[in-house]
Amino acid sequence: MSDIFKLVMKRLGLGLVTLLVVSILIFFAVELLPGDIAQAVLGQGATEETVATLRERMGLNDPAIVRYLDWLGGAVRGDFGVSLISGGSVGDAITQRFLNTLFLATYAAVIAVPFAIVLGVLVALMRDTLFDRAANILTLTSISSPEFFLGYVLILYLSVKTGWFPAISSLSAGMSFGELLERTFLPALTLVLVVTAHMMRMTRAAIINLLASPYIEMARLKGMPPWKVIVKHALPNAWAPIINVVALNLAYLITGVVLVEVVFVYPGIGQLLVDAVAKRDFPIVQACCLIFAATFILLNLAADVGSILTNPRLRHPK
């Protein structure tokens, strides 16, 4: 037991270090800005006094390392400084939107994960049939399409032509849960399509890899019924790759969410990030990037820890 604990702790420590390095990268990337942030924000109409005032207000006169520690300390407590454009607190602007994004991603994941795993296993069992070929081509097409293409196709056919779902997911306070689910159905469906395709392909590959191993053939040769081969022999070993696949794809959702939010004008953190990039509002950009990167790293971490826990072989590295 202590072995597992040590291994998991080691992996968690490594994840923490990665997170720290990434935060350094995000913070100091802005330092690479040619010239000065204050100058870049004020543009060409800046006089020397306004630049000096802004520098003072943003604390730019401190050395970079002090500002980094300040920023990181604030970020841990949820305080990301003030927006350069509106002057409001970044933390306040982000909180509600982050919850919205989280809701959308969870919505998509709840549909996509069971759906993709069941389909992936089915396709793996029926490999080299017509169904498998068709699924291969369909998933490949779905992966190859940009998220905004899928989003607009869904808008065109499920909203404009048939009027089944709203094309724009405007959320307001006090909406009932059912209404919320209906409003956000199309963006969630877009994400489901993209993620399901990835997840199905990876599940299929993992299962096929497994079914090729000698002990499965042995089970089959001794006359076990196929469903029993899967449930009793293949599945216990398949958990590790499947957990991996799920976590990796949830991480993939994060990138997809940005484009989908823009297509459906969904009030989430991705939309905020894109707006901030266009306006060059660096505190917001940094905060959003940090949140996205942290979620990404955490999910990858979860994938690793999950596979350590489900696969005894990984507990004894050679």
Add this chain to the structure above:
Amino acid sequence: MSVFVIGYYTILIAASCLAVYFERRRVFMLLFSLTLVSFVAGIIGGVGALRTITTLAAVLSLAAGVSYAFKEFLVQIARPGLARELRTAPLTAAFGMFVIFTYAIAGIFAPWIAPHGQAEVISTSFAPPDANMLLGADQLGRDIFSRIIYGARNTVGLALAATILAFVMGAFAGLLAAVKGGWFDQFMGRFADVIMSVPSLIFALLMLSIFGTNLFVIVVVVAVIYSPRVFRLTRAVAGNVVVMDYIEAAKLRGEGDWYLIRREILPNSTAPLVAEFGLEFCFVFLLIAGLSFLGLGIQPPTADWGSMVRENATLISFGDVTPLIPAAAIALLTVAVNFVVDWMLFRSSGLKG
């Protein structure tokens, strides 16, 4: 029961019977399951659904026919060794090659193919299609068809440039790391880990917000984001080659690192690298399309598929499919490249199943 519906089922059932008679099991299964699906679809969706199925089937068989012809054409003009390889290519790969070929033609000869210039305002905004403009006009009154053709040059060209840069950087670093080993290898490995631990779109947005959006910045940023993937693969492939005896022999002969990379390692690791180039192109292409959709890619008035979708998105709410064409063009090229890469991977690894 219209003539169309009767004809539709007659043809399907007759073809199924023929397939059974000639003992083509797969063809029969395909045709007959199509018949059964049509029953259900016809009851639910009426004649419209049947017409859609017919159109889809026609498009599919047209695509299959074109790919088959294109494959035979390639087999005829290729060298004997290559021709044998090509003959075994599946139809999907042939289709992929045909699409890539078409895009290349459109991109290279864009100014001659496109009837109007990409920034030329020739009509009122959102003018409907007419004899002069195949797909109508966009929000500023420019010809959408011409802009799509020019987009093949601009968007694909940009993605290609970024991929090549990413590939050169990643492959060079990977080969060097494999040959040198030691701290350089470790350092590059950790560096790649850090870059890969940030989602690519997020990283690109961060960098573009800092350096602004011009073509040079986009190419470099995208190349930096995707080079770690190439680095890892090259490092792994070259790592297997470096331990071979002939490398040892070359080292004992006193050959330098550069000679080892160029004459010994590279020729023995081309197959996976070529396939990786295709995959890498898909990733880069989708990222660049996403960025330009967000308004952070190629800046107007240069035609670009991603931004064209965004600019004309209002047309979608009127039930018009025109804005989706550039997006479909992106998807089609990515699918095509993936098909070809699939075949190459299959060929180089000898994987079955």
